[in-house]
Amino acid sequence: MKGLSRIQAIFSKELTQLKRDKMTFGMVIMIPLIQLMLFGFAINTNVRHIPAGIVDYSQTGLSRILIQTIGATQVVKFSQQYMNVDQAEAAIARAEIRAVLVIPKDVSQRLARHPTVGLGSPPSSDEETSRAIAQWVVDGSDTMIAAAIKSLRYMPLAELLNKPVNRSTPTFEVTLLYNPEQRTAVNIVPGLVGIILTMTMIMFTSAAIVRERERGNLEMLITTPVRPIELMLGKIIPYMFIGALQVAIILGLGYVVFNVPFNGGLWQLAGATLMFIAASLVLGLVISTLAKNQLQATQMTIFVLLPSILLSGFVFPYEGMPELAQRIAEILPATHFMRLVRGVILRDVEIIDMRYDMIWLALFTAIGLAIASFRFKKNLD
Amino acid sequence: MNDYVIKASNLSRNFGDIKAIQGLDLNVEKGRIYGFLGPNGCGKTTAIRLLTGLLKPSAGEIQVLGFTLPRDAQKLRLHIGYMTQKFSLYDDLTVQENLGFIAKIYGLSGRAKRQRIDELISTYGLEQTTQQLAGTMSGGQRQRLALAAATLHKPELLFLDEPTSAVDPENRRDFWEKLFDLSDQGASILVSTHYMDEAERCHKLAILETGIKRADGSPETLMEEMGAHVVEVASSDLRQLKQSLLVIPEVITAAQLGARLRVLLKNTVADPLAFLRQQKNIAPEDTLSLVRPSLEDVFVTCTGKSRQLSKAS
């Protein structure tokens, strides 16, 4: 088979060049390493220790106990005292603090009348008795922070008064599967496999062909009997190995450093990952046939990378997105891989049960390869 | 019919408003070294790309080795070799790796591949550099490597685009020896150049200017049939003489060559020596001699722009 030997020629040439290109080779290792550390440690959807201030108009023992109790939840960290609300709001504007707790003069009376404390007086429906005991003023621009403070709204107050804690029976019981400790890393690390593969695979292949054009190698290549499809396959196969290496780095470190469990089958993971790597590589090839130079190739890579990070379900749940965003997300290979990899790693799903995503990745690869081979003309026009 | 390896008629190629090639007719005989001579930007590279099927013509017909272009470009590829103007092998591969890659692309493997590569390495004097990265080699070495790669599959027809532009004179001579060897072995060669001495070595050549073929033929014929006389004048004040001669309509150009002035006269002048004698700045003791035209004279005579350039300078 002449075709096969030509693919092999391009493949081994590509490997030799990669071996010499210390920068790219370093990126192959460093990108997953550094990104994993950054994302793994930095992304945390359990917001804690929000810097907060206090405006205490009552200055009583009770107000101090209230402050201590709230501090003990670790949601906020009180760092500043302010004389009045205006000063506190100015501090929020300067971003010294993100929220301020305003304790009114009559906090003791309000507490006494508060229904959850229930000091014997029958629950009343009049204005006086249904008032909150204090007020939070929050920098609402960040919805995560706002939500964290809002979660304090119905904080139990009984322990404030040294009353036996009267634990009420919850309406619902909640059982958390797969990530009972609610550690963000468990969700982030498998997803990161998808993001890093999107980034490196698309970048490497899109640059690989554009570089040949820029350096003039393509003019020589296209006067040889190499066919476009052979060139394309020869170019992407080495990167499949690189992709596999990166996955091993991310999941291995994820297991060691972030204690991310690996519940699924290795072959299931390999199947899903190879499918996704192929789809990303082919996308890179399509970009390389569109881009005129390496800068354009990089720009187009970012154009794909950003929605892959934001819409794929990597950070924000897919279900929470508006329909249009969901439609866009469905086009991106990263979205499908995100489902597959979390399914396999966290929930031990077989990929055959997620065949919709697998088929979609396969289709994407086939169509992309056809487009790239078609667009890659063997002339300089 | 089949004596011609390249036949092109009325070939044109535009890039937007730029007419890179206009109405080019070309017949290249088998087994010959055919030259494209012309200044930068005259369309040499474009012509070669059209003849190798890398570019599609805007108009005109091309037949190369009996294949009709651009339709049969893919079939033609096995039979031609192309050495690009800019080095187009891989800078980050060694000589051995570059040749190995090309060999595999052309379907050679195992012993046949090794033999052919060893053969090329010794033919082109690359023994010392087999493990050297192509990007770190000298201009001459890179050029020999490129020629080795272009001839690896023993093509019948070889296109060489300014192969000696980055090479010192000694290497240029050696390189032409290699071309004659290839020609003796039966290959047809089309080579572009902007060096007169190289053009003179070709069996036949075409002089190109701004995409138009101004003349073609063997260097000897071109020189003999040039429509001009060449007179060398030895005189005391060459600069002033040159200025006064250039205003005469019959004078095509005058260029100083050491202690002499080389004057090209239109061949409408019957007796060039007598004609010049009558001119005012020629002193009786000055010597005038009719000399054999050089290829440069041919080039200057038949390219409009260069004549103006020469007159101006």
Ligand SMILES: Nc1ncnc2c1ncn2[C@@H]1O[C@H](COP(=O)(O)OP(=O)(O)O)[C@@H](O)[C@H]1O
């Ligand atoms: N790809 C291209 N796009 C636009 N103009 C081009 C292109 N290639 C060549 N040209 C123009 O065509 C003319 C001939 O160029 P070229 O064939 O490279 O000349 P040469 O090889 O003799 O130096 C020049 O004016 C050049 O600018």
Ligand SMILES: [Mg+2]
């Ligand atoms: Mg050129």
